[in-house]
Amino acid sequence: MHSVSEENYIKTIYHLQEGKNLVSTNDIAGRMSTKASSVTDMLKKLAEKNLAEYIPYKGTRLTQNGINCATQIIRKHRLWEVFLVEKLNFSWDEVHEVAEQLEHIQSRKLIDEMDQLLGFPKYDPHGDPIPDAQGNYEKITKTAVSQLEKGQKGILTGVLDTSTRFLKYLDKHQIELGTPIELIEKESFDGTCHIKTDQKEIHISKTTADNLYLKKIS
Amino acid sequence: MHSVSEENYIKTIYHLQEGKNLVSTNDIAGRMSTKASSVTDMLKKLAEKNLAEYIPYKGTRLTQNGINCATQIIRKHRLWEVFLVEKLNFSWDEVHEVAEQLEHIQSRKLIDEMDQLLGFPKYDPHGDPIPDAQGNYEKITKTAVSQLEKGQKGILTGVLDTSTRFLKYLDKHQIELGTPIELIEKESFDGTCHIKTDQKEIHISKTTADNLYLKKIS
């Protein structure tokens, strides 16, 4: 259907266009570690194929067509991640790289059967929701730890950064999905957060606090 | 490591070089539905990478390096086929196309864990042996039904052609791995075989008889 490269661009645009009206060429290039000129070339092609609208010098956004394509790729990516963790003993920091490859395998039956084998999971190992066969999924309101007020609490429901380094860091501090987190204090000058989990109290950088998403609790 | 295209050439050469000393450019082109000139280009590249020996105008053969690479690809292909049939309800005629994609996924852990999940299977759904992590596998002596003498019997241990059309044809006649087959009569002029299974007696073409492999029994 679409090339691996096209699919990667579609996925990236989908993630970047959340909230925004148009996604800029540079943002795409930055996230994909490629050059702006390469992005321009691809945007023309995606527009040609009716997967994205492209307004030169302004930016791009996916068409409904492109959005459908993106959610199917995300569905595949996240189902494979569940499979790797549940069935093949991968840890949550090991799954991303392999899932990046597996998400491009083309077979409707494969992914629907996989869904069934896994018991139609709703979330992947990083807490992100898995679109169903129709592309629908629950959009959760994400509150970053860095946005909490002093004294507020929540339960970790997702992480933004899924790099191995970050996830291993969380593992080291016994922070995982479902971990309750309370903001004790926030340094105003550099955003460092003093938090308390069910295990211990630690100080985390603003970068880390930006990457931890909670469901707020009373 | 190697590109998908390189891997497909390596796999093809591996299959063609069984028994032969050198594999011809045309044979490779024929099996891959590509042109001889494309094959020549790739052979030069594989030789450059020390994956194959290439003697212009004479032919090619894989180096030990190339053979190791080939067996790993075959290991992956066959393990994925077992997974698809055992865990995802695929039938034996549906697995090939998807396994062709999955065999190129790069992750040592993925395939070793998969092997374990499946209980270290020895054969794939078409009766072909699965190489272990070191690349070793049992080479079974293949006797085609067409090579039997009148009255000889055997058990179906493999099929050469794994196309959907052929496998569905076998399904229709209730022929599967393990089915006992006896040669009743062979037409000398066109090779048509009159065979008896545990279910019934049928006549099969020479082409079909060439594609059914048996382990001979007394």
Add this chain to the structure above:
DNA sequence: AATAAATTTTAGTCTTGTCTAAAAAAATAA
């Protein structure tokens, strides 16, 4: 508003893998 800075696009090049057409080599036949 005019200039400077940042962003984006264009033009041209490169690599991988494919193709066609023509040339070269090997195999076959007369």
Add this chain to the structure above:
DNA sequence: TTATTTTTTTAGACAAGACTAAAATTTATT
């Protein structure tokens, strides 16, 4: 053994996708 046919290679072209350098456009700044 020479001629013919088949096989294989070379030469040149093309498409996809990426890159660099330069040009064009937009945004920011004075």
